[in-house]
Amino acid sequence: MLYWEGINLKSNDGTRDVIVETIVRLIIPPIQLFGLYVVMHGHLSPGGGFQGGVIVASTFLLFALVFGLKNIEKRFKELHRTLLDSFGVAFYAIMGLVCIIFSGNYLDYQAIPFLSMEQMVKASIILILIALGLKVAAIVTSIFVYSGKEGV
Amino acid sequence: MIAKKNLIKKFIGFNIMESSIFLFFIIIGDKEGAISPILLRNHEVSTLEYANPLPSVIIITAIVITVGTTAIAMALIIKIYEEFGTLNTDDIRGLW
Amino acid sequence: MEGGVYNHIPILLVIIPLISAYLIPVLGHFYKKHTYTLSVLTSLFVFLSSILLAFIIVEKGPISYYTVGVEPPLAVEVFADHLTALMAILSSGLTFFTIFYSKSFIRNKIPDKRKVTYYSLIHLLLGSLMWIIIGADIFNIFVGIEILSISSYTLIAISHERDAILSAFNYLLLGSIGSALFLLGIGYLYVMTGTLNLTDIATRIIELEIGNSVPILTSLGLIVTGLSVKSAIFPLHFWMPDAYSKALSPICALSSGAIVNAMLYVLIRILLTVYGIEYISHTVPLTTLFLWISGIAMIIGSLYAVFQSDVKRMLAYSSVSQIGYVLLGFGVGTHLGFSAGFLHLFNHAIAKAALFFAVGIVVYKTGITNVRDFDKMGSRMPITMSLFSISAIAMVGLPPTNSFFSKFLLAYASADSGLWIFVFVIVISTLLTAAYFFRLIALSFFSSTNKNVEKKKEPISLIIPTAILTIACLVFGIGFSIPLSLLEPVAGLLL
Numbered sequence: 199m200l201y202w203e204g205i206n207l208k209s210n211d212g213t214r215d216v217i218v219e220t221i222v223r224l225i226i227p228p229i230q231l232f233g234l235y236v237v238m239h240g241h242l243s244p245g246g247g248f249q250g251g252v253i254v255a256s257t258f259l260l261f262a263l264v265f266g267l268k269n270i271e272k273r274f275k276e277l278h279r280t281l282l283d284s285f286g287v288a289f290y291a292i293m294g295l296v297c298i299i300f301s302g303n304y305l306d307y308q309a310i311p312f313l314s315m316e317q318m319v320k321a322s323i324i325l326i327l328i329a330l331g332l333k334v335a336a337i338v339t340s341i342f343v344y345s346g347k348e349g350v
Numbered sequence: 351m352i353a354k355k356n357l358i359k360k361f362i363g364f365n366i367m368e369s370s371i372f373l374f375f376i377i378i379g380d381k382e383g384a385i386s387p388i389l390l391r392n393h394e395v396s397t398l399e400y401a402n403p404l405p406s407v408i409i410i411t412a413i414v415i416t417v418g419t420t421a422i423a424m425a426l427i428i429k430i431y432e433e434f435g436t437l438n439t440d441d442i443r444g445l446w
Numbered sequence: 447m448e449g450g451v452y453n454h455i456p457i458l459l460v461i462i463p464l465i466s467a468y469l470i471p472v473l474g475h476f477y478k479k480h481t482y483t484l485s486v487l488t489s490l491f492v493f494l495s496s497i498l499l500a501f502i503i504v505e506k507g508p509i510s511y512y513t514v515g516v517e518p519p520l521a522v523e524v525f526a527d528h529l530t531a532l533m534a535i536l537s538s539g540l541t542f543f544t545i546f547y548s549k550s551f552i553r554n555k556i557p558d559k560r561k562v563t564y565y566s567l568i569h570l571l572l573g574s575l576m577w578i579i580i581g582a583d584i585f586n587i588f589v590g591i592e593i594l595s596i597s598s599y600t601l602i603a604i605s606h607e608r609d610a611i612l613s614a615f616n617y618l619l620l621g622s623i624g625s626a627l628f629l630l631g632i633g634y635l636y637v638m639t640g641t642l643n644l645t646d647i648a649t650r651i652i653e654l655e656i657g658n659s660v661p662i663l664t665s666l667g668l669i670v671t672g673l674s675v676k677s678a679i680f681p682l683h684f685w686m687p688d689a690y691s692k693a694l695s696p697i698c699a700l701s702s703g704a705i706v707n708a709m710l711y712v713l714i715r716i717l718l719t720v721y722g723i724e725y726i727s728h729t730v731p732l733t734t735l736f737l738w739i740s741g742i743a744m745i746i747g748s749l750y751a752v753f754q755s756d757v758k759r760m761l762a763y764s765s766v767s768q769i770g771y772v773l774l775g776f777g778v779g780t781h782l783g784f785s786a787g788f789l790h791l792f793n794h795a796i797a798k799a800a801l802f803f804a805v806g807i808v809v810y811k812t813g814i815t816n817v818r819d820f821d822k823m824g825s826r827m828p829i830t831m832s833l834f835s836i837s838a839i840a841m842v843g844l845p846p847t848n849s850f851f852s853k854f855l856l857a858y859a860s861a862d863s864g865l866w867i868f869v870f871v872i873v874i875s876t877l878l879t880a881a882y883f884f885r886l887i888a889l890s891f892f893s894s895t896n897k898n899v900e901k902k903k904e905p906i907s908l909i910i911p912t913a914i915l916t917i918a919c920l921v922f923g924i925g926f927s928i929p930l931s932l933l934e935p936v937a938g939l940l941l
């Protein structure tokens with residue numbers, strides 16, 4: 199499988215555990231899908247940005263636990279993490295500012311004149327939830343990776 | 351949190367305390383026979399039967415804040431261990 | 447809701463530092479040099495906006511603003527009145543000068559990668575300070591306090607020295623207990639009143655007449671204790687001397703000037719808005735308790751400071767006693783006492799920040815922190831020590847510096863209410879303050895030992911913020927009516 203190329207599979211003492219590796223390979227995509235589901239349905243069912251983001255992040259943590267920190271560094275680089283993090287927050291804040299530009303109050307979704315009012319509110323909320331989910335995934339992974347490295 | 355001397359145990363004590371506060375909020379928000387606070391189009395439900403969504407929001411925010419504090423505390427503990435070589439407050443006070 | 451487009455200024459004061467706090471790491475990845483420029487520009491913008499806000503509020507009255515387009519009390523409300531404007535000017539001004547000062551100061555102390563984190567954290571700190579100051583519902587204030595605490599724990603530990611990390615961890619444990627108590631207090635208030643908006647809680651407490659019930663009393667106790675831990679009021683101040691003496695000087699200045707003040711501001715605003723002055727003074731004798739605690743804090747803080755041998759620890763204990771002064775103003779309970787207390791908050795912040803900056807220059811150039819080693823420092827670094835001396839005189843409270851007027855007003859207010867013992871306490875505490883500051887000044891300028899002195903070059907970019915703050919002490923001393931005119935209407939509104 200192309201995704202798994204370039205990953206150094208030898209762990210510290212040279213052993214490989216077939217069962218754990220296979221299960222992790224199989225189960226990471228469904229968990230990510232579930233996390234995405236939680237994020238996208240945040241306005242309907244319990245969940246939302248933070249919860250879904252943590253679920254997606256847990257897949258990265260699982261990967262890091264089984265395959266080692268070097269591989270997670272290769273797959274989810276620090277630059278990408280910082281970018282996702284910053285743009286997640288900036289997106290949230292700028293959504294609020296956009297509402298100000300359209301002469302509403304801060305975070306006043308009703309003032310944006312693109313679609314009808316109901317749909318605009320829902321669309322804005324969903325966009326913000328996605329941004330939050332990506333951001334939280336990036337941050338929780340960063341926390342884990344930084345804790346494991348020497349000399350933070 | 352005060353009685354134990356290991357730094358990590360102090361911090362676990364703090365987490366337990368925070369979790370108890372979250373449980374307190376959950377208890378506040380509970381109502382007998384209530385439905386989760388989502389508008390359903392097909393059924394007309396009077397507003398009295400919805401559970402209160404506000405404590406959930408408070409708890410989510412407080413959990414995120416606790417996660418942040420935990421992350422920083424863990425980072426500080428790692429640094430302290432690197433510098434002092436021990437996690438016992440008595441030994442640390444001796445080395446300071 | 448007057449003011450047109452200027453209505454949006456309070457919320458912009460919060461959003462702009464938060465956005466820049468997150469854009470700085472991205473910028474730092476590509477252009478490290480420009481992070482400093484971005485931070486200075488952003489904080490300058492926030493500072494000027496807060497001055498603009500003050501002018502607007504003086505003209506048109508308090509601004510009340512709601513987000514999400516739904517009327518309060520259902521929605522999140524943002525409220526800005528005179529006191530808010532004063533605190534905003536103070537906080538954003540101090541942050542601007544700290545960033546300006548930090549450029550040279552952290553050049554050698556922190557590796558390059560962490561400098562980006564440093565600037566980003568200072569912006570988070572500024573954003574959360576603004577959030578606390580303009581927030582009008584208790585949960586937003588809680589979130590602001592938490593973000594403020596997390597950024598200050600990290601900023602104290604950022605130099606990665608052994609002692610700094612340990613003090614930061616100590617501060618973290620104690621501060622988290624304070625936050626947890628505060629959260630529990632909010633929970634009790636929410637259970638009894640069902641709303642989170644400050645004015646709405648007050649209305650419901652009066653309507654439902656639950657003022658004497660156990661949960662409300664408990665919530666009062668919890669909130670007061672939690673916030674006292676965070677603002678270093680006397681018996682709960684133990685984290686403060688360690689954390690301040692080991693942190694970097696610009697962080698110390700920002701911390702004692704802005705963070706502790708914001709916590710005090712929150713305490714007083716919550717107590718006065720939610721519970722009301724009558725409840726506090728008659729039903730629960732909280733003002734009396736504050737009076738006695740402030741008296742003890744004033745004397746014991748100064749006493750501890752006299753016996754310190756480390757300059758920064760001395761300044762930290764001096765902060766403990768100055769916080770006592772502010773509490774005295776609040777405890778007296780009259781309009782004059784209240785205005786005098788907040789005026790002293792303002793003055794102390796400026797003078798203490800100037801002192802920490804001056805000490806920071808000494809530490810930067812010579813690495814000396816022990817009081818005894820300040821021998822002949824006046825000849826070695828004349829400009830720095832003269833600025834230090836002027837700010838020290840401002841702390842002690844001789845005319846025409848700013849603290850003289852605030853202490854005089856405090857003494858007048860307590861004499862007015864018949865509490866003559868506190869005039870006595872103020873005098874003793876001032877004498878003790880004079881003792882430890884003049885000892886340092888005498889040692890640096892008038893020492894008679896024969897030491898070999900060579901003049902050290904003082905970096906200009908460090909001297910400029912110190913000089914500006916010191917001059918501000920004098921300016922606000924002579925023109926003490928400027929902040930006072932911002933405070934007078936507030937006393938009428940709140941009390």
